Amino acid sequence: MIQVQNLTKSFTSKIKKGMKTETTTVNAVNDVSFECKPGRIFSLLGPNGAGKTTTLRMIAGIINPTSGTAVVDGVDLGKSGDAVKSRIGFLTGSTGLYERLNADETLDFFGKVYKLESGAAQERKEYLFEKLGINEFRKKRIGQMSTGMKQKVSIARTLLHDPEVLIFDEPTSGLDVITADSIIDLIRESKQNNKTVIFSSHIMSEVDLLCDDLAIIDKGSIIFNDSFDTFKKEMKADTLTQEFINRVKNS
Numbered sequence: 001m002i003q004v005q006n007l008t009k010s011f012t013s014k015i016k017k018g019m020k021t022e023t024t025t026v027n028a029v030n031d032v033s034f035e036c037k038p039g040r041i042f043s044l045l046g047p048n049g050a051g052k053t054t055t056l057r058m059i060a061g062i063i064n065p066t067s068g069t070a071v072v073d074g075v076d077l078g079k080s081g082d083a084v085k086s087r088i089g090f091l092t093g094s095t096g097l098y099e100r101l102n103a104d105e106t107l108d109f110f111g112k113v114y115k116l117e118s119g120a121a122q123e124r125k126e127y128l129f130e131k132l133g134i135n136e137f138r139k140k141r142i143g144q145m146s147t148g149m150k151q152k153v154s155i156a157r158t159l160l161h162d163p164e165v166l167i168f169d170e171p172t173s174g175l176d177v178i179t180a181d182s183i184i185d186l187i188r189e190s191k192q193n194n195k196t197v198i199f200s201s202h203i204m205s206e207v208d209l210l211c212d213d214l215a216i217i218d219k220g221s222i223i224f225n226d227s228f229d230t231f232k233k234e235m236k237a238d239t240l241t242q243e244f245i246n247r248v249k250n251s
């Protein structure tokens, strides 16, 4: 369970202009609240720059909120971040992989980082490699892999410790439909295993494939937060994508 309570994040940057230093503030996320329940897939949908990544990074404990908090499995992130972090799998476009390691070595390395027992880590690795179709390139170095191959290894890395809470930031971004499909399959399986799953997207068709509960974010604020069924019932446009566009334009 993830309870997001009034999360707000402002970024302040200083730019030198001649002799002067100008301070600019971006309000990336404003007073965002929602709940993600176990066994359901929660989608955070919004256009570019809406605040999705910033929200997910705060929930994963990567950055601190300016105000508000996220409670993950009953533990307040602001108070005991490290205890919670081990129960979270966070996939982001910038999930770190070491260019010189191959897929096998990468997973072995992270098995040690997560302090997994070696037999269990091997078993889980084989399962994920099979599921994601990594076996055929498991000995290739990360630095020589395509974007899709790297994304698959990142996902295997994220799921290696079988976390209770899964946070995916645009998980299928830049992937072909076959690769995207195997990832969507794994996300569905996580839901069946009663995990709490949240993923961000700017593509309505992806949301339509996976989503149980939906929040739409625009300019840092939530403009819709309910079940996906309710979104569909309230729909006035002819397509889901047009409904999303209309809601963002009219917010």
Ligand SMILES: Nc1ncnc2c1ncn2[C@@H]1O[C@H](COP(=O)(O)OP(=O)(O)OP(=O)(O)O)[C@@H](O)[C@H]1O
Binding pocket: 011, 012, 013, 026, 027, 028, 046, 047, 048, 049, 050, 051, 052, 053, 054, 055, 202
């Ligand atoms: N470290 C940072 N410093 C300054 N501004 C930032 C920083 N990170 C994000 N922002 C700004 O915060 C806003 C929200 O960005 P964010 O990356 O959360 O959006 P997003 O919804 O994930 O977008 P996209 O779909 O394009 O990835 C943007 O205006 C962005 O420029």
